[in-house]
Amino acid sequence: MSLSTIALAVFMKAIIPEGFGPSVRLTLGERKRPVPGKNDVLVKVHAASVNPKDWKLNLTLARAAPPLGRRLIPPLFGDDLAGEIVQLGAGVEGFEVGDRVYGMDMRLRTATLAEYAVIDTRRIALMPANTGFIEAAAVPLAGQTALQGLRKGQAGPGRSVLIIGASGGVGSYAVQIARQLGCHVTGVCSTRNIELVQSLGADAVIDYTAGDYRQPAPGQRRAFDLVFDVTAYETPASCGALLAPAGYFISTMGHARPALRTLLSRRRNASLLRVESWTADLQTIGEWMTAGAVRSVIDSRFTLAEAQQAYERSRSGRARGKIVIAVTPG
Structure with a gap:
């Protein structure tokens, strides 16, 4: 040799x-x-x-x-x-x-x-x-973060889900997977990404550049069963007006500050997400991809x-x- x-x-x-x-x-x-x-x-x-x-x-x-x-x-x-x-x-x-x-x-x-x-x-x-x-x-990372976050927030048939950061890596999978789980999905993104998020199956899209989406207009109620913040910039307090009384707030750990970690640890139905890779979760996402339901x-x-x-x-x-x-x- x-x-x-x-x-x-x-x-x-x-x-x-x-x-x-x-x-x-x-x-x-x-x-x-x-x-x-x-x-x-x-x-x-x-x-x-x-x-x-x-x-x-x-x-x-x-x-x-x-x-x-x-x-x-x-x-x-x-x-x-x-x-x-x-x-x-x-x-x-x-x-x-x-x-x-x-x-x-x-x-x-x-x-x-x-x-x-x-x-x-x-x-x-x-x-x-x-x-x-x-x-x-x-x-692997983005898709499983989406799946495990939705699962942690008890996403399922008939549940209303708000996905903050719906056009990004995790968010684009979260919109599609939430639809597969039977949820009513609302995505938050900028103006230029509205059509993309709609094409992924979102039932409604909120343009965050048009105003403070976290504060519903007078007489308007947005009570979500799950607020899934994949940007990790928000907190349960900042999104309090969006949550149903027993709603879940789930945040990824990307930008999480120490104060946010403390706040989440003290609030019921609010938590940070730590993703792990598991064969079974990859197989689940793979089945949806094979069926053309997730891309x-x-x-x-x-x-x-x-x-x-x-x-x-x-x-x-x-x-x-x-x-x-x-x-x-x-």
Whole structure:
């Protein structure tokens, strides 16, 4: 075996972050190809998606860790993946080499901005048969956040749901999934995204640029059984006029401040959402996608070498749906 062949077997192309916080730079380089553990699989990554959590976590680490700690904590990027299994851990059952899978792992950074990634089999599922890698890679974090948030807020047939941030990554899935759960869905978005949110199945759309949607006009009542704030900017107090007496307020953790966490912990039927990836939830979403009832809204696509631009797009706050990185061309 030549030295070049050995190098190909050991190393892979990957995004190498340099620095912490807003000054982090994502450059294409090489690092060692990971090795799967007993219950893991090694996936050849075809596509990965961008989530605000990625750069927000990097900012959090930058503030929390002293300079020495920053050198010891690997600032890896990328959780979502869609790709093909190329190697099985010794204890893996239910998956085979060649399976097309999608998923993510929130316990540690999966580091999916690379040609190969290792992931626990409890965190993945077979891709929907009619879905490509780009569309599948968009699902795991955003789709499961939507599903688990709606479930936590007891969304179901006949329940009225308000989704704040309905045109974003999580929100676009939340509108569609709430419809599949039998809810009456109202989405909150800006003027330019009204048609998109309507096309996803929202029964009503509120344009937040037209006024304070949190305060109903005189004589108008908006009592929602669930207010699902996927932007994490609102609180149960700010949305109090929107909630039914026994209504739920669910917030993602993206921008949650310490005061908000305390407030949520003291209020009945209000909570922050911590998403996990589970095979069963991915399968549920996959079934809806196969049936054509749920789709991925793709804002933009980038190559692996364009990862920096992809994250700058995410930080702009202007994305409609998901930003996806094509790791393997084609």
